[in-house]
Amino acid sequence: MDLTYTEEEEAFRARLREWLGRVLPALPPKPSPADWPGRRAYDTGWQRRLYDAGYGDVHWGASPTTRLIFLEETERAGAPYVGANFVGLLHAGPTIATEGSPEQRERWLEPVLRGDEVWCQGFSEPDAGSDLAALRTRARREGDTYVVSGSKIWTSHAEVADWCELLVRTTPVSEATPKHRGITWLALPMDAPGITVRPLRTLAGSTEFAEMFLDDVRIPVANRVGAEDDGWRVTMVTLSFERGTAFVGEVVACRRVLGELAAHARKSGRWDDAVLRRELALLAAEFSALWRLTQWNVSEAQHSASGVPGVGGSVFKLRYSHARQRLYDVAARVAGGASALDAGQEWTLDRLSSLSYTIAAGTSQIQRNIVAERILGLPKSGKGGR
Helix, strand or coil, rough: CCCCCCHHHHHHHHHHHHHHHHHHHHHHCCCCCCCHHHHHHHHHHHHHHHHHHCCCCCCCCCCHHHHHHHHHHHHHCCCCCCCCCHHHHHHHHHHHHHHCCCCHHHHHHHHHCCCCCCCEEEECCCCCCCCCHHHEEEEEECEEEEEEEEEECEECHHHHHEEEEEECCCCCCCCCCCCCCEEEEEEEECCCCEEEEEEEEECCCCCCCCEEEEEEEEEEEEHCCCCCCHHHHHHHHHHHHHHHHHCCHHHHHHHHHHHHHHHHHHHHHHHHCHHHHHHHHHHHHHHHHHHHHHHHHHHHHHHCCCCCCCCHHHHHHHHHHHHHHHHHHHHHHHHHHHHCCCCCHHHHHHHHHHHHHHHCCCHHHHHHHHHHHHCCCCCCCCCCCC
């Protein structure tokens, strides 16, 4: 791994910094987290500005160092993050780029980069818990069409999405077909007849998640990414991008928040609390280590034959989700008193949101199992193992 910045990459940083300095002052205020239609328009509008300026494909296709420079500079300048485009840009898009046919890449990738189309994620289901392979949404094939029935939950951005990365069961579980087989990855058009979306309001007041009900929804076989019944393998590609690289920008944001907390503590007099200073220092060390791990994951993905991040993403996801919760617990102490409960403050909303991070994209227990089995080589949990 060589992440030394070249003269060309430093020139890219200078151009980006100059461009951000010109365009950011003219951006309108960001809509509230309770207004996802407004957020969609805001986020896709920002993505279109990036695309028109030549930065639209920086999340895939660029070199690892170029991507890291982009994240450093956009966060330093306070630029918007991907927001409603999260699924399309950071894991559905890279999955299609890796596993899709030439026709699928031509159809779906460019609209994501232009900010024209938003994707949601239809992986989780009621009663399946964290066991993704326990999904029940079924699809039967009728000629060139899959007919899909079932339900999904915690479907990210379903309220405002044009497409959904959808997992369905195409072969029932049996002795010959373990639950990890018989799954297929489909691209579902969200305007297809038979879809009902019910937004779920989170503690932070956002409706970024939803329940989704599918009643004999017809999806063309041409929308299948990968082979029929091979969806588990394709899903592992999606999750590798989600855990390995999709949270990269958030690490930069957490480092910025940490600096703001230290400044606020000095100003308010809380800096005299030695325990608080020690916690801030430990978090600074933690996020510095996470940034190095981020660089390693991004570089590994870029230089691997497949372009897919490895299991190091699970190490990152496990450590990052807990560090983020600790960060906002400390933020509540720095804010102090009633301010720590003020839902109008960004830190309070981020603290509420951080509670979900040890569950989203695979729980901490699942990440520990992956680390134990695939990195440390320990026996599998359950029968025959601990």
